[in-house]
Amino acid sequence: MATIIGYKLRRAQLYVFQDFLETFSRLKLRPAEFSVLTIIANTPGLKQSEIAEMLGIKRANFVALMDGIEKRGLAERRKADTDRRSHSLHLTPQGTKFVRKMAAVWAEHENRMIARLGGPEERDRLIELLDRLLGTPEN
Template sequence: MEKISKTYDVPPPEALDASTISQSVAHQLRRAHGQFMQRFLHYFSVVSLRPTEYSVLAMIAENPGRKQSEIAAALGIQRANFVALMNDLEERCLTERRDVPNDRRSYALYLTPSGESLLNDARRAEADFEAECLERLGGTRARDQFLSLLARLFG
């Protein structure tokens, strides 16, 4: 049997109409997330941390001794995913779990000296990244407004 192929006129790229998606919050957030991740990974490549790992280390540093479940809940990370993440951070000697008195099912989380050192380096990378974001947004007032809008959207 002979295969019939159809040809379609494909408009040149400059003729594409993107008016619908350019006004789509979902589309713009997806694009912004992709670009954000590229920039974040660029800045944090010197410390070999992904965004979630950085958030976990920072949260533990600010809340040493808190339960694993509390840190996971505060960051919105599902329990199973958080356990795997903590296993990885512990294998890298960045964090440690300690037993919680009177609670055999829970662990308290702490940074190791290596974790504290890496977090200090990561905070410098974050400061550089934040400075770039601040510049792109147009200053602290615009950043505060942007964060407020995100909180309204997802808070």
């Protein structure tokens, strides 16, 4: 098992995921919520369906996810200007503050993972190898 790529990748993913869950528990934030809030912060006004597709979340599940985010006062749905049947997503002022806090907590998590790898050069090397494995062109 020590040389099986899939096994090692899965174990690493579980380690990173567990650290993420522990780190973000103080914000009561799950990975899917983190992803949605990050996308809304970076690209406000996207439709629900666009974000759901980007994240590979089924429409019904995404609606429930957004309901929770909206109840917390972090984001809101607005009728889209071009299509009144769809909703665009935007952070609320409270959501903007929360995302800043979330980014600081994420940086703690990310820095811990980078340190565990041995520094930024090793992180870059790992990302390069993963991109190669995925067939992803370099950015």
